Amino acid sequence: MQRRTTLKLAAALLTATMLGGSAYAQETIKLGAVAPKTGPLAGGAAVTHWPNIKLWVEEVNGRGGIDVGGTKMMVEVVEYDDQTNPAETIAAVTRLATQDEADFILAPYSTGLNLAAAPIFDRFGYPQITSTASTDRVAELSGQFNDLFFLLGQNSEIVGDAVEILSKLRDAGTIGNKVAMVNVADAFGIELASTAKPIFEAAGFELVYETSYPLGTPDLSPVMKAAKAADPDAFVAWSYPPDTFGLTEQAIIEQLDVGVFYTAVATAFPAFKGRFGAAAEGIMGIGGVNADSEAFQDYAKRHMDATGAAPDYWASGMMYASLQILEQAITGAGTLDRETVTQYIKDNAFETVMGTVEFDDNNNNPSYWTVGQWQGDAFRGVASTGREGVVDVKLKEGWE
Amino acid sequence: MTGTEARNLALAAVAFAVVACLPLAGSAYWLAIGVTIAMYTVLATSWALFSGPTHYISLATAAFFGVGSYTTAIGIEHLPYWTLPPIAGVLGAVLAALVGLATLRLSGVYFVIFTLGLAELVRQVIIWFQNVSGTKGLYVLTSITEAHIFWQLTGLAALVYLVGWAIWRSRLGFALRIIGDDEEVARHSGINTAGAKVLLFMVPGAVAAITGAILAPRYVYIEPATAFTPMLSFQVVIMALLGGTSRLWGPLVGVIPFTFLWEAISASFPNQTTLLLGICFLLIVYLLPKGFVGLLQAARKRVETREAWA
Amino acid sequence: MDILITGLLLGGTYALIAMGLNLQYGIARIMNLANGEMLVAGGFAAFWFWTAGQISPLLTIFLVAPVAFVANWLIYRIMLRPLVKRAKSRGQLEVDSILATFGLAFVSVGLMLAVFGGDYFSYSHLARPVHILGDTYALNRLTAFLAAVVICGALYLWLNLSRPGVSIRAIAVSPESARLVGIDVPKLAAIAFALGGAVTATGGALISMFFTLDASTGVLFTLKALVIVIMGGVGDVRGTIVAALLLGIMETFVASAIDPGLTLAAAYLLFVLILLFRPQGLFGRRGT
Numbered sequence: 001m002q003r004r005t006t007l008k009l010a011a012a013l014l015t016a017t018m019l020g021g022s023a024y025a026q027e028t029i030k031l032g033a034v035a036p037k038t039g040p041l042a043g044g045a046a047v048t049h050w051p052n053i054k055l056w057v058e059e060v061n062g063r064g065g066i067d068v069g070g071t072k073m074m075v076e077v078v079e080y081d082d083q084t085n086p087a088e089t090i091a092a093v094t095r096l097a098t099q100d101e102a103d104f105i106l107a108p109y110s111t112g113l114n115l116a117a118a119p120i121f122d123r124f125g126y127p128q129i130t131s132t133a134s135t136d137r138v139a140e141l142s143g144q145f146n147d148l149f150f151l152l153g154q155n156s157e158i159v160g161d162a163v164e165i166l167s168k169l170r171d172a173g174t175i176g177n178k179v180a181m182v183n184v185a186d187a188f189g190i191e192l193a194s195t196a197k198p199i200f201e202a203a204g205f206e207l208v209y210e211t212s213y214p215l216g217t218p219d220l221s222p223v224m225k226a227a228k229a230a231d232p233d234a235f236v237a238w239s240y241p242p243d244t245f246g247l248t249e250q251a252i253i254e255q256l257d258v259g260v261f262y263t264a265v266a267t268a269f270p271a272f273k274g275r276f277g278a279a280a281e282g283i284m285g286i287g288g289v290n291a292d293s294e295a296f297q298d299y300a301k302r303h304m305d306a307t308g309a310a311p312d313y314w315a316s317g318m319m320y321a322s323l324q325i326l327e328q329a330i331t332g333a334g335t336l337d338r339e340t341v342t343q344y345i346k347d348n349a350f351e352t353v354m355g356t357v358e359f360d361d362n363n364n365n366p367s368y369w370t371v372g373q374w375q376g377d378a379f380r381g382v383a384s385t386g387r388e389g390v391v392d393v394k395l396k397e398g399w400e
Numbered sequence: 401m402t403g404t405e406a407r408n409l410a411l412a413a414v415a416f417a418v419v420a421c422l423p424l425a426g427s428a429y430w431l432a433i434g435v436t437i438a439m440y441t442v443l444a445t446s447w448a449l450f451s452g453p454t455h456y457i458s459l460a461t462a463a464f465f466g467v468g469s470y471t472t473a474i475g476i477e478h479l480p481y482w483t484l485p486p487i488a489g490v491l492g493a494v495l496a497a498l499v500g501l502a503t504l505r506l507s508g509v510y511f512v513i514f515t516l517g518l519a520e521l522v523r524q525v526i527i528w529f530q531n532v533s534g535t536k537g538l539y540v541l542t543s544i545t546e547a548h549i550f551w552q553l554t555g556l557a558a559l560v561y562l563v564g565w566a567i568w569r570s571r572l573g574f575a576l577r578i579i580g581d582d583e584e585v586a587r588h589s590g591i592n593t594a595g596a597k598v599l600l601f602m603v604p605g606a607v608a609a610i611t612g613a614i615l616a617p618r619y620v621y622i623e624p625a626t627a628f629t630p631m632l633s634f635q636v637v638i639m640a641l642l643g644g645t646s647r648l649w650g651p652l653v654g655v656i657p658f659t660f661l662w663e664a665i666s667a668s669f670p671n672q673t674t675l676l677l678g679i680c681f682l683l684i685v686y687l688l689p690k691g692f693v694g695l696l697q698a699a700r701k702r703v704e705t706r707e708a709w710a
Numbered sequence: 711m712d713i714l715i716t717g718l719l720l721g722g723t724y725a726l727i728a729m730g731l732n733l734q735y736g737i738a739r740i741m742n743l744a745n746g747e748m749l750v751a752g753g754f755a756a757f758w759f760w761t762a763g764q765i766s767p768l769l770t771i772f773l774v775a776p777v778a779f780v781a782n783w784l785i786y787r788i789m790l791r792p793l794v795k796r797a798k799s800r801g802q803l804e805v806d807s808i809l810a811t812f813g814l815a816f817v818s819v820g821l822m823l824a825v826f827g828g829d830y831f832s833y834s835h836l837a838r839p840v841h842i843l844g845d846t847y848a849l850n851r852l853t854a855f856l857a858a859v860v861i862c863g864a865l866y867l868w869l870n871l872s873r874p875g876v877s878i879r880a881i882a883v884s885p886e887s888a889r890l891v892g893i894d895v896p897k898l899a900a901i902a903f904a905l906g907g908a909v910t911a912t913g914g915a916l917i918s919m920f921f922t923l924d925a926s927t928g929v930l931f932t933l934k935a936l937v938i939v940i941m942g943g944v945g946d947v948r949g950t951i952v953a954a955l956l957l958g959i960m961e962t963f964v965a966s967a968i969d970p971g972l973t974l975a976a977a978y979l980l981f982v983l984i985l986l987f988r989p990q991g992l993f994g995r996r997g998t
Contacts, residue, residue, distance in 0.1 A: 037828055038674045038819055040625055043924035046828035079670045084926075086619045086626055087439075088666070091432050095667060098429035115539075115621035119546075123428070137539060144541055185531045185971055187538075187623035194534045212531040212971040214524055215625065216930055218921070219720045219958075221848070222965035225712070242922040245832050249920065253839045253848045266830075275834045309829070455801055457808070502982065505989040509741060509804060513940040516933065517981045524975035531971055630933060634743075638812060641805055675820020681813025682789070685806060689796060 028076045029066060029336065032096030034117070035109035039084025044241060045109045047269055048132060048315045051307040053077060053106065056323040058306055066327055069334035078102060086116035093117045097124040103336050104326060111135055112187060118145045127342040129325055131318040134158070134188070136195070142363040147342050149359055151318045153368040153385065158286055159196045161370035161383040165284070165393055166234055166260060167203050174395060175259035176233035180209035182223055182247075183238035189215075192238035192264065208232050215240060224250035234260035241266035244285075245275065252279050252399045259395045260284060268314035268372055268379045280374040282396035287314025288372020288381030289354065290389030299353040313372055313379035321352035355387055409565075416558050423547035431546050435618070437659050438553035439611060442560055443632075444640040444651035446607035449564050450600045452645030453576035457512045459633040460499060463519035464492045464605045466628035468612025470526060473538035473622040481542060481617075485552070488613035489606040495522070496605025500598035516630070523628040530624070538622040552614045560607055564648045567603075572596055642684055644693025653692040712845045713966050714959065719847060721958025722855030723917055725862055727931055728938035728950050730910030733865075736945030737882045737902035740790055741804060743811040745935055746928030747818035748907050752778065752914025753923045754822060757831040767835060768853065771915045775908045782907025786900045789814070794899070815928065822925040832922040850919035857916050861909060866947050878902050882945035883995070910935075941981050943994025952992055956980070 035049045036042045057075050065072040078100050080092035089108050096102040097120065107130040108117050114133040121128040122145040129149045135141065136155045142148050169175045179200060183193035193212065200207060209230035213223055220243060227235060235258045237247050244266040251261060266272060267285025276283075289296050291313070299320060303311040311317060325345060330336065333344040349358035360366050367386035372379045375394060382393045422434045443461060451457055468488035475484045499518055506514050530538075567573045575596045578586040586593050616622060643654020665676045688695055731745045755774050756767035793810055797803035836850035869875040878898050880888040889895050914923075938957060942949025957977055964976040984992065 037671065038823060038926050040926065042823075042828040042926045043830040046924075047830070050828075080666060081670050081673045083673070084626070085629070085631070087436065087615075090618065091436065091663070092666065094428050094432040095663075098427065099667070112619070112621045112623045112626060116619045118620060119618075120428075140539075140541065182970075183531070185527045186625055187621070190527075190531050190535070193531070197534070211969060212528070213965070214527065214971065214974040217965075217970070217973055218723065218934075219716070219851075219962065219965075221716055221851075222713075222962055223970050225716075226966065226970075241830060245830075245922040246920075249834070249837050249848070252837060254846055255839065269830075271830055271832055275832050277834075457805070502986060506985060507989075508801070509735075509944070510940055510985060510989060510991070510994075512741075512804075513936045514982070514985050517937050517940075517978045517985075520933070520937075521975060521978035521982060524972070524978060528969075528971045528975060630929065634812060638809060641809060672820055672824070674816050674823065678813045678816025678818075678820055681816060682810060685809045685813065686792070689806075 028074045029068070029104070029330070030100065030102045031075060031077045032093070032100060032102035032105040033077050033079045034082050034089055034092040034096065034105070035113070036084040037081035039082075041084040041110055041113075044266070047271070047309070047312050048319055049109045051303065051309060051311070052316060052319040052323065053079075055303055055306040056320060056327075059302070060327065067331045068336060082108065082113060084113070086113055089113045089117050090120060093120045097126065104330075104338070104341075106326075107131065107133070107322065115141070118148050121145065122147055125338050125342070127326070127329075127338065127345055129322040129345070131322040132315050136191070138364045139362045149345065149363045149365075151322055151357065151365045151368070152315060153365070153370065155191055155195050157368075157385050158370045159192055160199055161385070162236065162262060162284070163196065163199045163203050163205075165371055165383055166205065166236075169259065169393065169395070170205075170233075177204070177206050178208040178230070178232045179205045179234045179236060180227040180230055180232035180258075181207055181236045181238075182210070182227065183212050184215050184240045184243050185212040186215040186240060188265070189238045189240060196236070196238065213243070215243075217243065217246075220246045221250050221253070223247070224254050224256065228254050228256050232258055234258055234262070236260070236262040237264060239264045239266075241269070244272070248272075248276060248279075248283065252276070255399060261396045262371075267374075269312045270310040273374060273377070273379075279399045281376075282374065282394050284371055284373045284382070284393075285314075285379070286371070287312075288369040288379060288384070289313045289317055290387065291378035291380045293355070293389055295353045295355070314369070317352075317354045318368070321350075321354045321357060324352045325350045325357060412561065416554065420551060420554050423550055428546070431550060433659060433663060435546060435550050435553065436663075437655055438550060438557055439615065440636065440639055440655040440659065441652050442553055442557050442611050443604075443608055443636045444643065444655055445557070445564065445648070446560050446604040447636050448640045448643075448645040448648075448651045449560070449567065450597075450604050451640070452650070453573070453580040454597060454600070455580055456507075456597075457637060458515045458601070458604065459512055459630070459637065460496075460515035460519045461604070461608050461633040461636045462628050462630050463522040463633075464495065464608035465612035465632055466523055466526070466624070467491055467495060468609035468614075469616045469619075469622050469627040470538070470612075471609070472613045472616035473540050473627075474535070476540050476542065476616075481544065485610045485613040488609040492609025493602040493606040495609075496602045497598055499605070500601040516633070519628070519630065519633065523624060526628075527624045540617045540620055540622060542617045544617040546618070549614055549618055553611070556607065556610060556614070560603075561648065563603060567600070568648065572599065576600060638681070642688070642691050644691035647693055650691065650693045653696065657692065711843060713962050715842060715845065715847065716966075717959030717962035718955060719851045719855045719958070720962055721955035722858035723851065724934065724938055724954035724958055725858045725951055726854060726913030726916055727910075728935040728942075728954055729858075729862060729865065729947070730906040730908070730913065731932075731935040732939045732942070732945070732947065732950040733906030733909065734903050735939060737878055738786065738790075738899040738906070739794070739800070739803060739885070740786070740807045740811065740903060741936075742814075742903075742906075743808060743932055744815035744818055744928075745811075745910055746930065746932035747815050747822070748778065748782070748910045748928075749914035749917075749931050750923050750925065750928045751818065751822060752911030753918030753921070754826055754831065754914075755911075756915035756918045757833055757923075758826075760833050760835060767915045767919055768857075771857075771912045774915045775912045778911035779904045779908040783900055783904035785814070785907070786903040790903070791896065791900070794896075815932070819925055819928065826925060828925055830922055830924045831918075833918075835919045837920070848920065854916045854919065858913075861912065862947065862951050865909070866951075869947060874898065874901070879945075937978070937981050940991055941984050943991030945995075946993040949991055949993030953984075 036045045065074040082088040111133040131151045183189040244263040262284040268287040369381040371383040471488040575591045639654045640651040644650035759765040793806045838849045839846040942953030
């Protein structure tokens with residue numbers, strides 16, 4: 001009995017593995033999607049990544065599909081959970097390319113998982129339009145991986161613009177010269193902090209408190225107390241989602257009195273505003289959007305209707321834009337041939353919810369939002385590398 | 401060396417030669433699965449070399465793996481790639497020796513959790529150091545392909561099997577089997593139990609570090625959270641235990657079905673992957689109490705009895 | 711002083727995280743790797759009641775505790791009891807329970823993902839400053855600390871004064887002898903396991919006031935709880951409390967006086983050092 005069950009199980013397994021790449025007449029466009037549904041980054045992907053795929057597929061198929069050389073083709077998505085494990089990302093992208101024979105594969109989520117998958121995308125010639133990868137090695141990477149595109153921007157610009165905002169406020173005399181800077185000791189946090197330190201110093205700021213804290217620190221109150229004791233004029237944290245929430249809560253409790261309060265990843269999440277309400281007013285963070293643009297407002301409404309949640313004000317729009325770019329490139333190229341489509345992406349400009357996107361010679365999107373600020377109900381862009389709709393920075397005034 | 405041993409050795413050599421041809425088949429899909437199997441075979445087999453005879457469950461694999469990944473990530477800027485896996489191996493062995501010396505007095509679950517705590521300690525110290533030294537993101541951009549990685553791992557696996565076989569035949573192996581049966585007895589019969597354990601613990605330490613060093617180019621971007629993921633330690637233990645640790649080939653028969661199961665579930669049920677994997681673990685625990693080795697041995701015994709009757 | 715109080719508050723949080731596991735491992739002998747998922751589930755319940763009807767987590771726990779008790783009792787009876795029966799030795803049971811509860815952890819994550827989705831769940835409750843001796847602390851952490859004091863105190867008294875409590879402690883010391891003196895070991899082990907689950911879920915509901923959780927975060931809490939339980943010594947409530955407080959104070963001290971970047975490193979260093987000098991943990995007995 002037991003042996004028979006085992007045999008059956010083995011047979012089922014074998015068929016499940018063997019099946020997969022059966023050929024069929026091309027009526028639909030098969031897209032692959034790999035991103036975390038579980039693991040440490042699942043929380044972020046559930047806000048930024050997956051809802052946009054759902055929304056976009058619904059919309060495209062609602063319109064009757066994507067126009068490919070005159071014929072409308074419906075879109076079908078094969079989704080895989082990579083469990084926030086780069087080995088699984090590699091396995092899943094390979095599976096999509098070879099077993100599912102996907103026509104296109106959507107870029108994975110986060111810098112690390114995107115770069116782990118880049119060699120596979122490159123090898124099979126899939127365009128990889130990343131919307132959640134941020135790096136300073138764009139030139140080197142796009143040199144090695146010819147099909148790799150970057151929408152989200154470069155760390156040095158994101159950091160540089162934040163420092164510039166502080167410099168302007170200081171030069172106008174609204175804040176002083178003292179900055180408290182902390183960072184989460186994980187890849188992105190370390191990278192941003194080590195980029196920021198020399199820029200702050202070059203701009204003549206005095207770093208009165210500077211520290212890192214490990215990812216998953218259970219109590220950030222010592223950090224906030226020490227920062228407060230240093231009496232800074234601005235507080236800057238290169239933080240990740242759980243500690244972005246934690247630091248802000250501690251700042252409220254300590255009633256940290258600063259003119260600028262900046263936290264990094266997740267400041268732009270609707271859940272941030274949901275949790276802190278009026279206290280969020282004036283808090284700055286990575287990202288931002290042109291919240292007054294019709295394109296974004298319309299997108300936010302559709303996002304809400306289709307997924308029941310609001311988009312975030314940083315990478316969500318970029319994620320959706322990456323899907324729009326793919327769609328427009330397929331239609332523009334008039335074919336599903338990946339090489340042609342990739343070339344089309346390189347050669348053309350695209351209209352997206354985030355505005356016009358045109359990649360430079362390094363496959364990098366040169367104009368993106370770098371700093372945003374909670375003003376009223378929206379996280380508005382206050383600095384960008386050439387986007388329209390920048391609003392004026394406000395000072396952080398209290399926590400009520 | 402007896403005749404049977406020579407025959408087994410030759411068979412194993414042929415098997416490895418066949419396995420090494422996988423990349424030539426040209427399927428990226430099967431190669432990716434091959435890399436996964438090779439990686440876990442190496443990790444789980446070397447893990448079982450220590451934990452099988454001593455019954456000490458170590459959850460420190462991730463620490464050694466992470467140290468290896470970091471060795472490549474930091475070293476690739478300064479040294480040629482081929483020097484890095486051996487360096488990682490030495491670092492792993494030294495670290496393992498330290499861990500081994502520190503854990504001599506611990507037994508049972510205290511040892512299990514100690515290794516877990518130690519793995520976290522190593523990770524925290526390395527991350528702190530990376531942060532303080534102002535090292536920016538760690539990129540490993542090389543021209544090393546999936547096939548190269550597979551061959552390196554297969555070679556490493558062959559090495560692990562040779563070491564395991566050599567230990568089994570040696571006085572050390574004999575001493576360890578006695579320790580596993582009854583540490584008290586072992587001590588009374590004049591075996592240096594502490595020395596034997598430390599020596600043996602260096603094997604999985606070095607091997608896991610080398611594996612981490614070999615795999616770093618595959619991940620391109622090295623993040624502490626993924627290089628040191630505690631999940632890896634658990635998965636290695638689970639696979640080794642599912643296979644069975646009483647035989648050198650035990651972990652292999654755990655790793656192979658496990659990898660296919662994982663692949664089949666990930667591919668077929670993307671939204672319930674975690675849920676179904678959990679259910680499968682439970683089923684295996686309840687239906688196969690002795691692991692896959694137990695299953696195979698039971699099957700062989702049945703065949704043998706049938707032959708005896710015929 | 712400030713460090714001491716902040717450290718004590720954090721220690722209270724740790725006690726909430728680890729106390730349930732101590733009961734489950736120390737008495738029912740199940741090394742429950744799904745412990746963190748039970749904690750997150752408790753946090754989910756608190757979050758859900760808060761967002762749905764602004765019901766305070768302090769009320770929610772009175773629902774969470776009994777539900778978690780029943781759920782864990784069922785888990786023990788259905789899933790774990792067969793393993794206990796089957797195990798020929800302590801080591802065998804340890805291996806089996808690691809495998810089984812690892813599977814259970816996966817199942818729990820999968821279920822929570824299906825029911826609640828993968829998003830962060832984060833809300834603000836009692837995030838107000840309170841002033842003690844001239845320093846500020848978060849009211850929600852103080853509340854959780856007081857709850858921890860109540861829960862741990864009640865457990866300690868119950869285990870030491872009541873008849874079932876004493877019987878349960880007898881099991882922790884020696885299951886075989888406990889059976890000989892007429893203690894219904896299977897029944898009480900199930901109760902201890904269920905109680906542990908209830909304490910963990912309650913702790914989850916309380917700490918969700920200030921921790922940002924999602925469906926996958928359970929494993930982090932499991933790791934922490936394992937470290938605390940082992941540090942304190944298996945099967946002793948006092949050990950877990952002392953270890954939790956020690957860890958809280960140590961982390962706060964390092965974060966305040968040395969470098970926050972070394973907080974967790976210091977915590978694990980403390981753990982490693984304690985085991986080096988007391989291999990059985992602070993309050994553990996030799997030979998268990």
